[in-house]
Amino acid sequence: MDKLQFPRRSRVYVALLILATIIVFLMPRRPKFAYDYKKGEPWIHETLVAKYDFPILKTEAQLLKEKERLAAEIVPYFRHDTPVDYNAHSLLNSIGLGSNEHLRPYLSETVSHIYSKHVLPDYYSRNDSTLVSGYIYVGSDGSAVKIPVDEVYTVSSARARLREEFREIAGAAKADSLYEAVGLDNLITPDLIIDKKITDQMYRTSIENISLTTGFFKEHQTIVKYGDIVTSETEQLLDSYRKEYDANIGYDGHIAFLWTGNVILAIAFVFVLFLAIYYCNYKVFADTKKYLYLLLMFLISFTAASVASRMRPDIFYIIPFNVIALFLYAFFKRRMVYVVYIISLLPLLLFAPDAVEIFVMYLVSGAVGMFVFEKFNKGWLQFVTAFIVFVTMVLVWVAFRLVEDVESLKSYRVIADMALGALLMVAAYPLIYLFEKIFRLVSTSKLVELSDTSNKLLRMLADKAPGTFQHSLQVMNLADAAARSIDADVPLVRAGALYHDIGKINNPQCFTENAAPGVNFHEGLSPKESAQEIIKHISDGVALAQKHGLPQVLIDFIVSHHGTTNTAYFYNKYLNEGGDPSQVSEFYYNGIRPTTKEQVILMLCDTIEAASRSMKDYSQENISALVDNIIEGKVEECQLSCADISLRELNILKDVIKSYLMQMHHSRVAYPKRNGQK
Structure with a gap:
């Protein structure tokens, strides 16, 4: 093999310079928190003393527990269906009692009493989660009354009360047969209808009022000492300190130093990309279209990571960074694709909150995606690819949870985000045809x-x-x-x-x-x-x-x-x-x-x-x-x-x-x- 030489075409370096310039402006303006830590492991940095006051934030588990408590305390809101009482009396008046007509006033009085206490459908038992607070609101004509659940009938209990009262006034010997014959059970139907909209609004209002903090940590207090084990309480303090730093403190050095560091990092990124192309497929430098396409793939990944860092942290699970592997695999051979793909994921280490976890997850899922997509790339089989990629992402995520924080395995929202991300990977693949047209490549x-x-x-x-x-x-x-x-x-x-x-x-x-x-x-x-x-x-x-x-x-x-x-x-x-x-x-x-x-x-x-x-x-x-x-x-x-x-x-x-x-x-x-x- 001939000894490789650096390309002599100036456009190769001009393109790299333009890429580096764009990257500089995409770089974070605020530095990341300088300390890495994991629960259960020793604090390997110098003793950390708070440089500023900060609120101690509640953990996800604490917030979830409070939400569950509030859900249990919520008093459900029911609307009173007034015509039900009227319809019951109308039905009673239409029932023929024959020789027992003298019983009608007593029945009317009993029905009125039952509906004055209100009747719930049978599926609202005393132990129902909706009624766990022990009270309900009954609304009518623009006002609402708070009533103990124990004072409200269900359909079954109301009918039992009506039958019992009927036995007393009609005599036990003929009460049951007469009760069934005239169909008195039909007099009892629910007159309370739950208003989900108002009930949910009350729950949302109570959730919004949950305090996100458990206290305040003062400046100059020691957060953690060198060699101390990072406990759950210490991790909570460190997380709170980091979020305050990211949100309100940020960079406290001279702005020129920040820009200088960003320029050096940008040059490092493009130089690593240049070397990957140089050693994997030197001939790409001679093909301007393929060369620019590779640079664009890196820029897309970098831009996506930069934009995601300004949004909620979970967005990193949704954005399909692994589709970059498919975009590369469509035009290049495997031995080059994987190297360039790894380099395209490097921005995640700079922007993502759980950088190593996110990086490894997309590294593995991208490799699996390339392998699987080669076999399942037609029609509905693409969804097989999406499913396998999703399973891969979940397995990597579970592995990190088992190592770092088992309790967070209950975070089903993250799993849903990963499922959406896997589907977006397949949905984004047709962009290949757009790239074909733009760069005149053949996939x-x-x-x-x-x-x-x-x-x-x-x-x-x-x-x-x-x-x-x-x-x-x-x-x-x-x-x-x-x-x-x-x-x-x-x-x-x-x-x-x-x-x-x-x-x-x-x-x-x-x-x-x-x-x-x-x-x-x-x-x-x-x-x-x-x-x-x-x-x-x-x-x-x-x-x-x-x-x-x-x-x-x-x-x-x-x-x-x-x-x-x-x-x-x-x-x-x-x-x-x-x-x-x-x-x-x-x-x-x-x-x-x-x-x-x-x-x-x-x-x-x-x-x-x-x-x-x-x-x-x-x-x-x-x-x-x-x-x-x-x-x-x-x-x-x-x-x-x-x-x-x-x-x-x-x-x-x-x-x-x-x-x-x-x-x-x-x-x-x-x-x-x-x-x-x-």
Whole structure:
């Protein structure tokens, strides 16, 4: 490998300078609290003395306990449904009592008494959480009365009271049968309806009045001494001191020092990013679009972290920082993606409240997301990716809670935030297509889409040049296996293989694989004319690709798959017929030599697949000799001299291609005929 040198293009450094300048203005204006601590561990800093008065804030657990207490003390508000009492008396007056008509006044009096105490639905038992305070408010005509729950009937207790009173006035012997016969239970229905709106408003008002502090800590008092164990009480003091510092105290040094520190940190960030690109994929510096895209991904991450730091702390669980991994993975190889992704997460260490926890959570979930999204990236399966990413985030969060604070495992809101963040990661992925348009890049998703053989251009190839189409499919499969063996870009190779010969659409009969039986297109043409017709499929392919909007990266496959070689058949025929060896330029392709591994793979697979079709004996020795001769021939013709591919990788390609050809051209068993069958 050649020794790497720093890029000489000034635009590389100008872009870094602009990025660093933007970062400086995104940097926090207030420094973070200078001390790290964990409950249960020793205080490893110097003895901390309060430099200012500060309120001692209640913990989340204390606030939750108070909210639960207030919820238990809330007196629910019920509306009195006045027509119920009236309807009950109307129903009573309509009931026929026959010879027991003298009982009606007593029944009316009992019903009036019951409704004067009010009736609740049966689902409000004495132990119901809504009634735990022991009182209710009953509102009517703009006023409300506070009543003990014990004085209010439920439907069941009211009916029991009515039955009991009826027995006393009607006599026990006939009371039950008469009671059921006339349906006196129907006289009792609830006349109280809970008003959720007013009840909830009273609860919210009481919650708002909860004091957030438990006391006050005076200046010059010792908060914690060196070596002391950080207890729950100490942690509460430290948290309160830190929040007061972040909210009201902040930076107390000269403003010039703050700006100087921010500038140094910004330079450090962009320098680390520069080195990551330098060592992982030096060629990115030569591709302005990809280079700027990488810088943009880092800037997006930095900006998101900066904005989130000005909002509530839980927002860091919602913003899908792990989608940056998918944005990178769409255009770059894994070995570069993960390094740049890690660097893109560094701003979290600067801005996030629980910096290490948030950093590790997105580090792990981003890696898992990349791995899973490769397999679950179509349709509803993307939600499988979201679920797995969510589970990963929760597991990391639980791990930190088990180590630091088991009690905070009850914080279900954080889990809901992470679920939303995982869904947003999948929802944000379509932005890839916007980035494609802006930077004119080709994503993996786009390549997979272009590789669909139902695309218009590929259908045209299949219809007009079916032999070439079948050849392209075979080359694609062979190139796929070869690309996987040396970690090349498989989707790119597959798409390149499908489109490399589309120029043959314009003149399919010129090529043997499409020629009709008994038809020889080249009959009557000179070797030079035949060679020109063959060579023309390159320029025709480029024209068709541009017309149908194929990306440049696929057009490069069309131009490079023959490199600068010659049309060997007609070239040799020309010389054998006494042609002038100095006048052979018209037999050479005017393409370019492959510059990438993917282009090398296609050149080799295209040539080898075509050559293998003329073999008569597909023995292992013959296939091995064919592959070796073709690859060595390409090397001798300097067709691979511009490509970033090693001898080791070429040897791997040889073995894979030989193995694949042996499987593709395997021998079949002849089926025996039955005796007597002709």
